[in-house]
Amino acid sequence: MDVTTYPEFSTNYPLLLTTFMKRPVRYYPDQIGVVYRNHVTGDYQRFTWRQWYQRVCQLANALQNQLHIQPGKPGQLGDRVGTMSYNTHRHLELYYAAPCLGATLHPINIRLSEEHIAYTINHAQDSVIFVDDTVLPLLENIYDRIKDTVKHFVYMSDQPGLPQSKLPGLIAYETLIATEPKDFDWPYLHEDTTATLCYTTGTTGQPKGATFTHRQLYLMTLHGMARQSIVNTPAFVDADRLGENAVPMLNTPLFHIHGWGAPFSTVFSAQKIVLPGTFTVRGFCELVDREKVTSVGIVPTIAAMLLEFKDFDKYDLSSLVNVGVGGGALPLGLKTKLEKMLPNFRAGSGYGMTETAPAAIGAFVKKHMVDWSRTAIDEVMVKTGLPVLGLEVEVVDGTGRPVPWDNQTVGEIAIRGPWVTQEYYRAPDKTAEVWYDGWFHTGDIAKVDEEGFVVIADRLKDVIRSGSEMIPTLLLENLIAMADCVLEALVVGVPDPVWGEKPMAVVSLRPGMPATEEDIMDFLEEHGVKTGKITKWMLPKLIAITSDIPKTSVGKYNKKAVRDNLDRFLAIAKDMSVPLPV
């Protein structure tokens, strides 16, 4: 590039992940930036920002020189670099080395079925796969299906040496980078260069690959950080302003939609990043105690596991001032216990998907709500939320018109904005199913209340059509989850000769809190129908109490699995329907 021209460095200065990567080493080169605890051995490794940055440079050199990874340009992806890895320091290094030299990072979802994993590797055409030692068996199981695609395999372990393996030419990561220079002349890529390729979980059909450019990830991150400028803190909350001194633990897998963006904001913010490998209860507590973790995001399942942990009281978790619980409805009983256990935890809802990178809608306290009671604020925080800064989000009817903000009329959530994926990789037909009329159509159903809060009602494919009405299953699930005795709940439609479909609730109970199907119906009448949250015809016609609700690979309720095994659940369900009047 001609260094005397300036549009590239002014009006068109590229927004790159490289800018994130370079910041912490510039200002805090000798401070510990990355802490990794091996979840199997319990061993720790700590890296200063200088050390981490140098390793990223060495890795980029290795990708280029030894693995012959070629950069891309707008409209043409760079070579794909696949990872099969938990939240380790190496995975974080890959998150920067690959995109910043212009290659495309493909964080493989290792919780998919083997068939789907192999599919995504072949579809993405990964040139190389970097694999954790603990994940090697999985990779070896699918090797035959991907061997014509992948040219190199790199083994990531804290132990020196290589294991016996069917993978040909297996290289050890530390050996790979050891002889490479500790600096790298990072290119000023065009900001429209693809940085990552992330596949959806494919609950319907094959996984689809969403691409994201450097610009898109930079803008999602920056708008998320800008939220700190507008966030309204309720009066009863101690405002903390940790800034760069926050110590975030990256708990969300880096193979799950960019770890929800954490690897980007935390590096740019020069915060000490704590990587736990994969979640274990003991590892979680030990890391919080030892590294003084201040911030972490968890899902209700993890909250439940922490509550059951017998050694919980042996750890000092007082540094945790910012615990976000999202990804699913938080049952009331669980919430109450969590509040006692972690005084600074705050339940917050949110909504996103692979295709939105994933930030789309998030819990938010509006400016006039700061003096509301704790209960009122909690209620606001569990509505799905407001569109995040920078995105256009509308709930639209069949004609594409926004529904009124009347807390009643449902429509489909449509989104557009700087970090919504442009297309499914090599799948224009699938892309055309979601991108039309200038909007990305999510397939999720919601209503909007008078304040503009979006309230998720259902997945389009999950909505139950009973008679002429739509029964919003997510609303029902959230309501059932509020019952003290309930641990988890999901609602699916069951074929019915009269109604077309009727709702069945599948419920698991909290240990030591027995309850009957009637108890649950009474709760719904009392707290749902009488309060106007739901109508009588939305009540479940069947309730199945079980201890084993099927989950997807990312811990969400698997309605497809329930629908595919309907007979099993029908066999244990109780018919709660009221006979039609004669």
Added chain:
Amino acid sequence: MDVTTYPEFSTNYPLLLTTFMKRPVRYYPDQIGVVYRNHVTGDYQRFTWRQWYQRVCQLANALQNQLHIQPGKPGQLGDRVGTMSYNTHRHLELYYAAPCLGATLHPINIRLSEEHIAYTINHAQDSVIFVDDTVLPLLENIYDRIKDTVKHFVYMSDQPGLPQSKLPGLIAYETLIATEPKDFDWPYLHEDTTATLCYTTGTTGQPKGATFTHRQLYLMTLHGMARQSIVNTPAFVDADRLGENAVPMLNTPLFHIHGWGAPFSTVFSAQKIVLPGTFTVRGFCELVDREKVTSVGIVPTIAAMLLEFKDFDKYDLSSLVNVGVGGGALPLGLKTKLEKMLPNFRAGSGYGMTETAPAAIGAFVKKHMVDWSRTAIDEVMVKTGLPVLGLEVEVVDGTGRPVPWDNQTVGEIAIRGPWVTQEYYRAPDKTAEVWYDGWFHTGDIAKVDEEGFVVIADRLKDVIRSGSEMIPTLLLENLIAMADCVLEALVVGVPDPVWGEKPMAVVSLRPGMPATEEDIMDFLEEHGVKTGKITKWMLPKLIAITSDIPKTSVGKYNKKAVRDNLDRFLAIAKDMSVPLPV
């Protein structure tokens, strides 16, 4: 635009001021968004966000339908809309209506000389000028010089009707917009559409026009808001997180480099914006008291005026939790008094210029400094600061290489990044003087300390070359300003037969604190030479004590005026030089 295509709404979703404008009316339509106090009459006007938004739409319709303002596209500016206005609600409406329909806003600096004002209007080729009633006489004075350029004149006043005026076809603003529709189909402009054209103050030659696109202003604003995510709060500071509940008073003139960005961040953040017209001491205090202003930026001159205000104690200023004092060295005595008067004020330095829109370098407390003493933190906060998030800033030597971070070696500040102006409008020669080798060269001299803090030493054109050395005048000025008895100080070079040039300090004293030239020299020896901050040969050879230090149109010290009137200052100066040893 084909609404079924998606790159425009995903990877290339345009970053526009329109997004800022649309946010507050969406979420807070019936809350007061804009408060304006007429600085002459003392009358108030308040607008809900809906009312403000509707007025902006009406204005856009008027610009388009009645004034025939045409939008531009990348590479071709839209018609220029000039403003000669203080900080009024109408000026804020213009800040959005013009750029968001694709026209170019030219906020005219009404403190320039009449000659320079006329020059900028003709150079910019303003199609229309919107003028405040209080500024009309100035416009009439230059009318003959601009009458071939400007097609329309719009008169902005809170009083109905029009005055007698030589301006032909003068239209009243309120009449202009009254009949226009209250909505507008805001176009999805390309983000590289020029939004504003801002002229420098032209201390050397004619003013130069810096252009800024929507993308550039959006990104400057967003990075500034993201700072809240990384800011480290010293232990002795009560962290406030006002968010949208902050009540900013826009004190910096909107014709001074985008009012330092305030009109953008405050609208996007949906904060109640308080507009004082132009600064008056009584207006300032009354507005803070009445509107519960929480945040304002002031310059030392204003601080001094507030201190002298006899009715100061009659107002409740306790809502002011965030007072930034910048734009010049803050003398110690002034600082101490301010701290007593406004307990939450925080002196913070910064550096910027028209060409950087203006955010470039700002005071920052690094993460390990949060437990430092108040004195130590204050010292950090008055260093020039760290490069703001998102910009590349280097201090380079003559070969373009960054100087070592040794707190000693000086070089020139070079900048590049998303919001540095691409070019001076219609002045490629002037542009080539500053943009070369891939960097924008500021002409300012600085050093960098071990923590990476940039410390401004001088303007390239102001540096004093004494013998073979460069004497950094700004360092000297900041040091002199620390003396308790000193109100203001500037240092210029005076021709010398032995040294080529020698430094002369021009100093004004705090009222009621008499001091002699010897007192000042003693202070410099004690606090400057003995502490190693300056060397003996940097000491002023002449000191002139005066009550009248000339200022520029934006309140800064006018060294050019001193140099042009050197004899006057030499006449009152005392020779402090030590005779050369024989």
